[in-house]
Amino acid sequence: MFTNPIPLAFGNFYHIFNRGNNRENVFIQQRNYTYFMELWWKHTFQIAETYAFYLLRNHFHAVVYIKNEEDLTGFRESTPDSRRSPRERHDRDASGENLSGLINHGNSWRVIIPQNSAM
Numbered sequence: 001m002f003t004n005p006i007p008l009a010f011g012n013f014y015h016i017f018n019r020g021n022n023r024e025n026v027f028i029q030q031r032n033y034t035y036f037m038e039l040w041w042k043h044t045f046q047i048a049e050t051y052a053f054y055l056l057r058n059h060f061h062a063v064v065y066i067k068n069e070e071d072l073t074g075f076r077e078s079t080p081d082s083r084r085s086p087r088e089r090h091d092r093d094a095s096g097e098n099l100s101g102l103i104n105h106g107n108s109w110r111v112i113i114p115q116n117s118a119m
Contacts, residue, residue, distance in 0.1 A: 026060070050063070
């Protein structure tokens with residue numbers, strides 16, 4: 001387990017993965033997968049490109065590219081939620097499908113993928 005995840009940096013590829021608390025299932029019903037992906041796209045499309053993802057019952061994996069800083073110019077100024085924490089933005093989306101209590105937020109793991117490695 002990673003206790004000090006590396007910070008995400010512009011212009012890098014990452015393997016991001018997380019699991020349910022106590023390895024419990026995060027995706028209990030089929031609609032949970034759909035809801036997760038809706039949230040994923042909503043919160044990542046402006047800052048990252050998703051190359052692959054894999055959703056299992058109790059965890060997920062994603063390969064993402066964090067866009068270059070130049071590509072994000074004006075992003076924070078243009079988003080009304082930019083002053084809110086990710087948790088506050090998520091809580092505003094309360095719709096009964098809240099997965100945040102099931103996912104292990106304290107240990108979201110990420111591994112940088114070296115630029116010269118084959119994908």
